[in-house]
Amino acid sequence: KAGVTQTPRYLIKTRGQQVTLSCSPISGHRSVSWYQQTPGQGLQFLFEYFSETQRNKGNFPGRFSGRQFSNSRSEMNVSTLELGDSALYLCASSFGQGSIEQFFGPGTRLTVL
């Protein structure tokens, strides 16, 4: 069974631009969660999607948004990028909403210049 895939793996943007990251969950998994990881803050929860609906949300500004498609694939968008948005963005999939077992993808490394 293929694991969680994220694209692109690396991305360089400049301040003010916007970016879209993609996540394909493990086949059969319907829940996708997004996390931001930085050296100073560690892993922080962004949001969780289940059946195309956002079910849970962390404490991030409205510049961070996401969506989930009918095939459970998910995208995350960050608008008006700031230097502090430079981070590793991780996606995790699980079978159901709030499932105990989550499987992480390799992440997308975003650098904002």
Next chain:
Amino acid sequence: KNQVEQSPQSLIILEGKNCTLQCNYTVSPFSNLRWYKQDTGRGPVSLTIMTFSENTKSNGRYTATLDADTKQSSLHITASQLSDSASYICVVTWGLLTGGGNKLTFGTGTQLKVEL
């Protein structure tokens, strides 16, 4: 405030030695606690998951314990190997499945380095 604190922040041990990592949490209501291993540049990989009623769980050379009364967990690594060098992250899920849903709070991790 709902927090998860890990100690030590970093640790260096010799190959073959054992070590224990600590995780203390204050979140409530508790749902489950997970330990993840994260190699540099990769996504976290689950090592163990424990619910309220579980005191200990093993995964090969990794053994996690949970004391729900004192809100403490530990991850014990036996006979360490060079490949154990990684960041170990404690994650606590809390809240209710209904309404606002589960919340997750991550510890900042313990960076372990195993040397020859």
